[in-house]
Amino acid sequence: MAGRDFDAQVVLSPKNSPRGNLLSQYVCARITRMNDVDIGLFDRDWNNTIYFFIMNSDEQIYMRYGGREAKSPDTYLNLSSLELALEKGLELHRRYRRGELKKVERPKPLFPAQIPLLVERTIARNACVECHLIGDYQNIQREQDGKLDKLTHLYRSPDIKTLGIHLDVPKGLVVKEVRDGSEAAGMKSGDLITRLNGTPVWTFGDLQYLYDKVPRNAPRIQITVERGREPVNLSMALPKRWWWTDLTFRQWTVEPRVYFESVALSDSEKREHSLVEQDGFASRVKRVDMFAEMMKSHELRVGDIIFGVDGVEHDELANTAELFIKLRKTAGETVTLDVIRDGKRMQMPLKSYRMSFRK
């Protein structure tokens, strides 16, 4: 299970090891029951099965440790970077006690018992309030209440690799390799990321949490790096759909399940088929999930081009028909697809699904 080894290595740290010596200077707590946890204070992407906070008794959070990417929950969990975080946490605590750190307003408390659906489906049934259920039921509740903002509520762990930032993970926020947007902004290998939009970041957990808080329509972000002990401010353009990540691993997400994957057509391919170019989401099916047939979801085939959904052919956000359905439709809806197969235009229905427990 995700994080199991890391969890054991941290919890069983021998006192006489460097990590144990650091941990001995903390009050350590390990919480496995989420029922009574203040999810307002400890807000995070609830699809992290392991996550850490360094804080003080005034409930001032110094930093977070954890975070994930879509393809793996373990990429950014590393004992060396954890030790760096623990050292930094001690330094920040000394500074706080000396009055050198500004006290920030405590987030408003929110407890699982305040989310009616979570109560109904877990607490009232004496079932465990699993971490991911907190996020899932928050979103289902938002969807029912008409308050779901898919871009911010569903895509909670935006990937810094979409900016071309590849970290030297054992060294925390030291950059190992830069590509694309980060390279264009002047970031260099060896830079230490210290701030995002002016707020200090000490760990990948901090960086990803703040990155997630960036408004989805923001054109740029400011990243400060330390280079040769000097701060350097970099203005980085955000690519389209920088917030998007594959949610497939989130089994209980409210994102509609469509059981196919597609790739956007190039402008020349769109021209070749006389399709909408500007913001057109025409896309070619590259994989059909076996569940499509089992669930009688659709009859798409690999190679089919989907150029319209319910008569709509373009969207300012979605670059594929697959993403258009996920963003603009509700799980369980049936839509009509405009399809080109072997050069012939046709229409076919697609029924999207959600997990049966939510019906």
Place this chain on the structure above:
Amino acid sequence: MKTQKQNCILYAILACVVASVVGPLLAQDEEIYWLENYSEAIREAKRTQKPIFIEFRCEP
């Protein structure tokens, strides 16, 4: 001679019993102590003036 042998056996058994009781306690002392309650962690941090390192671990 026989009494000496019996004493040796007795001491060996006693040593095993003591080791089985004290051993785990010593081993525990070599590991970090983890509280399982947030409020207790806050109280302990206030008392000791230490920072808090808190892990949230979901174990379905």
